[in-house]
Amino acid sequence: MSEDEAWLAGRGIWKFNADRALSQDEVQIISTGGTVLAVARITGISKHGDRYALEGDLLRDDARVGRPTPSPHLSRNPVTYI
Numbered sequence: 237m238s239e240d241e242a243w244l245a246g247r248g249i250w251k252f253n254a255d256r257a258l259s260q261d262e263v264q265i266i267s268t269g270g271t272v273l274a275v276a277r278i279t280g281i282s283k284h285g286d287r288y289a290l291e292g293d294l295l296r297d298d299a300r301v302g303r304p305t306p307s308p309h310l311s312r313n314p315v316t317y318i
Contacts, residue, residue, distance in 0.1 A: 240296075242273035243274040243276055243294045254283075254288050262275060263275070270305050272300045274294060275298040277295060278291070
């Protein structure tokens with residue numbers, strides 16, 4: 237999966253805490269194994285009924301991509317706000 241594909245799949249449309257997402261600068265899309273697939277700078281969110289999608293600028297070729305996330309969390313939603 238490319239960074240662009242990971243970003244498109246991981247950015248939404250999900251149920252998540254919009255205030256929490258907007259209080260952060262960046263988001264990591266991570267695999268279920270904890271590997272960073274994409275990193276983006278958060279610029280906003282868009283509302284889709286009772287769900288949201290992150291808006292942002294994909295940081296292509298970020299050094300964190302392909303490495304274990306330094307911010308692991310146990311969740312079925314593979315998104316980490318940092």
